[in-house]
Amino acid sequence: MTERGRHAMRGILVQIPRNAVECFFTSESLDILNDLGVVEWNPYDRPFTEQELLERIQGKHTVITTWKSAPISEAVLAHADELKLIAHMAGSVKPILPSTEVYRRGIRVLNSNYAIGVSVSESVLALILTLGHKIIPVDRVMREGGNAKSAAYETYELRGRTVGLIGLGMVAREVIKLLQPFGVRILGCDPFVSEAQARELGVVLKPLRELIAEADIVSLHAPKVPETFRMIGKEELSLLRDGALLINTARGDLIDEAALVEELKKNRFYAALDVFVLEPLRADSELRRMDNVIVRPHLAGVNPDSRLRIGTMMVEEIKRFYNGDPLRFEVREEQLDIMT
Structure with a gap:
């Protein structure tokens, strides 16, 4: 034949x-x-x-x-x-x-995780830069007729920062590639990655809480499994540095959303969220009205x-x-x- x-x-x-x-x-x-x-x-x-x-x-x-x-x-x-x-x-x-x-x-x-992950990694970088450069609040002030040229709106550069990646799977590895030109130090937390594998990726492994306390930027890439349910709770959020950036493009259940709202009210750090516990995000969610949060309707990968x-x-x-x-x-x- x-x-x-x-x-x-x-x-x-x-x-x-x-x-x-x-x-x-x-x-x-x-x-x-x-x-x-x-x-x-x-x-x-x-x-x-x-x-x-x-x-x-x-x-x-x-x-x-x-x-x-x-x-x-x-x-x-x-x-x-x-x-x-x-x-x-x-x-x-x-x-x-x-x-x-x-x-x-x-x-x-x-x-098709890899094909989707390429887009998610770009979204992560875009969200980091958007938060750090305060693009949305500056644009809002300018549109309202104000002048955003003040200390409150100065840029927070990515270059030379410490970035913590929670989960070192395929998406996180694409993020690592995109971060390389910025000369950042990368920390990682993943029970399935060995020290040797981490070194190959250019990552320093840390326990979860140490990573959160040490990083300027924390990005979540863990899967939704019983062990990761609300892995970021009130205590973990309290460890974030003042001025830190928190990015979640993974799954909403990784974070205790109620605790996140309460911590964000203190205006200590900034967050960019593409995922939520309930999707679509409730119309009355406080997250929609916070100036230190970017919210997106699960758009990062598709x-x-x-x-x-x-x-x-x-x-x-x-x-x-x-x-x-x-x-x-x-x-x-x-x-x-x-x-x-």
Whole structure:
């Protein structure tokens, strides 16, 4: 059988809604995907239901999923007689894996954390610079007809500061790359990173409270797991230096939000928050009205550029899978426990 003939036998099911396809795929990535097998597209402008998925999954080698896709449940797996690969065009795979049965069946799983993390790391740097340079309050004063050229609005430079990263996973490592030109000292806290690995990253490992007390800028990158629930509480917040910057683009549950509000009322430090305990952020939240806080509606990782990056990188990864090459973005079962 020819190579093209073998490709024609591969069934690829795309769960992405019809009206979102152009958000993820360029014409080039579509050509590559179509060359890899027979692609069946979602005909609806919405995700499949579980019933619609299980009716289509028989004979499919690969299923492409994204945010709000129907999970690969055990009922779906009962019909997935040929399934070898789940390519998740989003971050955490937990929403689409209600159980670990896929691993029992030898099905391999991919996710797009790296493609998203590139955008998150840029957002972290942007938020640090925006807070430090007081861009928003200065702009507000100027728009109101005032003159913000005073000591209260002087720039807080990033160059030469000490930055503490809580969690040293993929996003934090991209942040480290972006911070290098600023000559900062980087502290890290992560129970899964050894001293040798930290040295390789150019990071000094510290216990959580020591890191918070010593850093000028603290950025959270830990996953949402039981061990990290409200890891930043009243006592930890009290350790932040006067004038410090606190950035959270990870998960809202990492911080005791009520304690954060109370500490921010003291006007000792500044915060930039992209995530909250409840999302969307309540309309009456005090965080919306504080001058020393930047609030964003969980925008750090997903934008038009990152969606296309997700699509391009995932199609390349599917091609690597079919070519028998090592996979770069595989999610192994043992990784699930430390994923958000």
